[in-house]
Amino acid sequence: MLEKLDDLFTSFEKALEEKLLQADVLNLKSEYLGKKGKVSEVLKSLKDVSLEEKKVIGPRANELKEKMNQMVAKKLSAIEIAEINEKLAKEKIDITNRESVQALGIKSGGYHPATIIQREVEDIFLSMGFDILDGPHIEDEFHNFEALNIPADHPARDMQDTFWFQKPTGENSYLLRTHTSTIQVRGMTSRKPPFKFIAPGKVFRCERTDASHEMVFHQLEGMMVGEDISVAHLTYFMKTVLKEIFKKDMEIRLRPGFFPFVEPGFELDIECQVCKGKGCSVCKKTGWVELLPCGMVHPNVLEAGGIDSEKYNGFAFGLGLDRLVMMRYGIDDIRHLHGADLRFISQFRTY
């Protein structure tokens, strides 16, 4: 019997070696070690042998069974590792290789057009020596209105429909900033003239949306303060930026405009790039698009920022970044920018 057991073990060992699939290994296991397997078959005649022999055969049989089980476990895990390795080798992706990524049907991401334009404009201003500032979305009345020469009850507060946070008592407290001009004050109080900075970011207005109005949109505030700053400085910087963005000299026009924080104030228009000046829904058939309100900083605003308005002056502007995006790419509806429609967004990949 011992010999038979040893023979079984040898043939098991050989058969196991040849198996390459987990299922085959499991079948082999039940063929030998199962209830009706070959080992049990041999051990059936254990009842016919003497007690002495039983004492030898029993432990030996257990030892072999144990060994066979271990071999099966080892083989199974070896097959598993081999399968994983094979899969890894087959599915290896070189993520630095565009074709290899696209072949798998994986779409790589890209930047939102508003981000692309914002970064581009930031780079242009950085190259001209402007700092880039940031500010909070949730603001107080001081930064959004008062410091900008818009006291409480001033009719200009109605120019911008504001999202207010209410105190439990029902009075208005904080608000979502309606413009990036809030950062003018923050920028002035933290530096000494001469200085120039821009401040890009989201702004919020509680108003009806249409092709050219959104409740959330992007502005880029700009401010330069020093001695003897003039409108010529303002138009110089604006023309330079527009030329860089549109890669050509841009037609602009200045119209008088009222904003409490500048005096004089202007509206800077550029030729509509959607219709090339012919007139369309974006430019309300005028051929011009309001791109940039701007002006010479009001002395009250300089003073609120801790700056001596007798000695210093400056210009400020509030660039409508979304308008610029629309002009640059010929987009006819601002709502696309927040629509999260991949068919739209995926047109702006920058790799």
Ligand code: DAH
């Ligand atoms: N804050 C104004 C708005 O959102 C835009 C603006 C106008 C900003 C004139 C300026 C400026 O800096 O000089 O309507």
